[in-house]
Amino acid sequence: MSFAPNSLRLGNAKQVCHFSRLAEFIIFNKYRDVAEQSVKEYLEYFATNKATSKGTKNIELQRQWYLSDNETRKRYMTWQQELDDLVYDERQRTKAAEKRASEAETRADEEKSRADKYEKILKEHGLL
Numbered sequence: 001m002s003f004a005p006n007s008l009r010l011g012n013a014k015q016v017c018h019f020s021r022l023a024e025f026i027i028f029n030k031y032r033d034v035a036e037q038s039v040k041e042y043l044e045y046f047a048t049n050k051a052t053s054k055g056t057k058n059i060e061l062q063r064q065w066y067l068s069d070n071e072t073r074k075r076y077m078t079w080q081q082e083l084d085d086l087v088y089d090e091r092q093r094t095k096a097a098e099k100r101a102s103e104a105e106t107r108a109d110e111e112k113s114r115a116d117k118y119e120k121i122l123k124e125h126g127l128l
Contacts, residue, residue, distance in 0.1 A: 044056075
């Protein structure tokens with residue numbers, strides 16, 4: 001699969017990532033249909049990860065350097081962990097908000113039930 005950073009979208013991260021990769025697959029695999037040779041070379045590289053031209057070989061050399069550079073790898077891993085932490089924190093906030101909403105709804109239902117019960121008692125005793 002090609003390299004294309006996914007934008008950080010919170011919600012169902014797996015679904016977003018899957019959709020992004022599917023779109024990426026469809027777009028990059030259209031390289032055979034592109035008339036412009038320079039664009040075609042880049043799309044082919046991103047679709048197949050095979051460098052066939054001078055430009056894509058330069059990209060591959062840079063990619064290999066970044067993969068082998070320990071400092072870059074460490075920074076990427078730190079960045080990836082920060083992104084994972086952001087997604088986790090957002091999910092926790094969403095769960096907490098859903099829990100509060102559910103608890104508020106439960107309390108409202110209980111209060112209505114209690115009010116209906118008191119109203120019934122008052123009607124039975126002719127006080128209402």
